[in-house]
Amino acid sequence: MFRNIFNLKSFVPIVVFFIVLLILPPIIPRFYTYIIAVMFVTSLLAMSLNMVLGHGGMFQFHHGAFYGVGAYTFALILTKTTLPMWVGFAAGPIVAALVGLLVGWFCVRLNRLYFGMLQISLGSLIWAIAFRWYSLTSGDDGIHGIPMPSILSSLNCSYYFILIVLAICLVGMYLIFKSPFGTTLQAIRDNPQRCEAVGVNVRRHQLAAIVIATFFAGVAGVLFVVLERSVFPDLLFWVLSLEIFIMCLLGGWFTFLGPMLGAAITVALRTFVGIYTEYWTLILGVILILLIFFLPEGVFGYFIEKFKERGTTDMLEEK
Amino acid sequence: MDIGQAFTFAALGSQFLVGLSRAMILFVVCSGMSFVLGVLRVPNIAHGSLYMIGAFSAYSIFTLFGQSSTGFWLALFLAPLVVALVSLIAERALFCHLYEREHLMLLLFTFALMLILGDLVKLIWGAEYRSIMAPPFLRGSISIFGSPFPRYNLFLLIIGPIVAIGLWLFTNKTKIGKISRAAAVDREMVGAVGINVSWVFAGAFVIGCYLAGLGGALVAPTVSVTIGMDHDIIIEAFLIVTIGGLGNMWGTLVGSLIFGLTQSFGVLFWPQFAIVFPYVAVVVILIWRPTGMLKSVW
Amino acid sequence: MLRVEAVKKSFDGFLAVNEADLLVEKGEIIAVIGPNGAGKTTLFNLITGQLKPDTGRIIFKDEDIAGVPPYEICKKGISRSFQIVNIFNRLTVFENVQVAMLSHQKKTFNLFSPAKGQVIRETKEILDNVGLSDKASKISGSLSHGDQKVLEMAIALGNRPELLILDEPTAGLSPEETSVTIDMINRLTTDLGLTILFCEHDMELVFSIAHKIMVMQQGKSIIQAPPDQVRDNREVQEAYLGGSA
Known part of the structure; x- marks a missing residue:
């Protein structure tokens, strides 16, 4: 079954890349290991958003809320209960997906912009609760210094842990992307009305997509806690949600790996431009405008288009 | 706080007025957003940044005139014009080239604008807290329902309806207003009868942003002017416009009232979670009426 | 009927x-x-x-x-085509018909088995029938109006x-x-x-x-x-x- 979708040609560079990522930590400075790990977490988050945004065509305006819910769930289980660690690992994504189910259940009834608006209000509601419920979440201060088991004690250990989880998630997401469900979802993105006419219950598929995407967002949230050992309300704030929205567009939201590239670029910009100037959002804004004017398909999407023109992708000839 | 005391008639009454004056500020800002949304069909995410620029400009003008009463009135008059100018430049230089593009791109452009304007404000005015004093006769409080009520808030209660009536007169009684209303409903038709739609859009955008600036200037004496005030208002504005019915001016007014009042009564009932109440109200309204309370112009 | x-x-x-x-x-x-x-x-x-x-x-x-x-x-x-071309623009011709076929066979919630292995024969049959098989791997949005109109009908046939x-x-x-x-x-x-x-x-x-x-x-x-x-x-x-x- 795997042979069907992973052809050797595209598989080799991915494996090489993965091996490079595996051997990097001992040989590069600690700071870079940390930055790459941040890129991993952000990539997963952006790609989970893209499942509904780029592949599903839904205006998921407040995806960050589910990321935050995953992170908070994990953090609260670790700090407020005596439950074992793995319960937290499982609970983070599951709670995020449940919240996704609840939010999505209301949202899929609405069209486009109203969908986005309702989601912003529901997401903001979650943010407001986390922000104000001092006794549970420590409100504005957040929770810091969350204890991790010894297996995840060093930065390199958490790096590897995050990398492996990311790899598993990517394979899962790719399978879904290429599955009948994924194809149907993309058909819904292109033309929901026609989809209904060929017998697809659009809302139910959209809801399923939201639940799956929010599950992965929850995984990203858990990984964030593993890396940073803290949670704070900004994780749930809408500004972050818009930022990941941008990452998807930056990388190319109709592609599979594009958002990952977008996330990496954004994190790199924030980190390295941030060293020279505190006005990095200004630069992000300028880049975004350039993108809108010159690369509306995103960076990755642009390269794929180029490849198609030269006819070098075997993707098209296979069928 | 003693619960029994909290729910006295006086407390309810004064909270009502507080909410009402908050609603007026929200209405001034949101009506601008709603206007842009109605004509251009784009939720302007940079609207909050323009509101912030309005507040900062008001501060600068106020300081320039030695923090006098004249300074205050001039600030109230000039700051929105500064904002209108900024928006006109952004619209003519960049935004107007995108009208033919996908809707999402327009939305993203306004987000990019928000990022840029936010940092520009930080560059120009810095990160400190600023404040503006209202003229002496608007300072202090008067007693209403036996509890003190700031005079400036009364001033806001007068300004809000004036803006509402002014906007209504503009859209219904002037030619430009009528054209922009027609453009909101059917832009092809407006283009077909020989009106330059691009300039209609520019006009609508600038007027909407002017109102954001006016809101910023009006709010300046009641809050500390600082970076980050854009983030606070923009989501509220988004939601108000949505629950009112996209692009519907009266819907925006109703939405502002709901937002302002649920917030101020929330403070009375459950101070810790006061900020939750408006969001709950929005959720309830959108589930009850998915496309807002009044008819959307879309 | x-x-x-x-x-x-x-x-x-x-x-x-x-x-x-x-x-x-x-x-x-x-x-x-x-x-x-x-x-x-x-x-x-x-x-x-x-x-x-x-x-x-x-x-x-x-x-x-x-x-x-x-x-x-x-x-x-009952299945239908539309007056104004109403297809899945970013999908290939093959996928356009495949979606209808998947929906017909109730496979749209299938999450993990690759779509490439699903309903291949049936989809090809329909494309042969309407004469679009040589364009199967093209992105449907890039087809000529005439071909899109045919595809429009092919999608409707996908539901059998x-x-x-x-x-x-x-x-x-x-x-x-x-x-x-x-x-x-x-x-x-x-x-x-x-x-x-x-x-x-x-x-x-x-x-x-x-x-x-x-x-x-x-x-x-x-x-x-x-x-x-x-x-x-x-x-x-x-x-x-x-x-x-």
């Missing part, structure tokens, strides 16, 4: 469909004609569930389907319908493309045993392939009869064919 009885639909007080009746028997090719704005597309939208009738009944195989959502109606065996509804299948096509389409419609009824309901402005086409013709005017159905009877009907001549026939 399909019986539409006294269906009414109004938009903001405008009666788009007013007391329309229609009867479709198994194996027939039925054409609906009428001037622009007569309510043909609205009638089709009512049958396939895009719109909900205000009053009246729509009986398909002894079951009232008025107001049933489109995806349910499709599952019952019993009743196929075509809304102006030849609108905007060249004469050659039109004759290809006519052949195809004829072939579909004979080979696949499909029942076809379509509307069309091209009178030559209508009179050459339709078994029966239903004439609509201002939302009303005037007559439903074989072509020659329709041609001879005075009411129709006055109302619609006028001087041209």
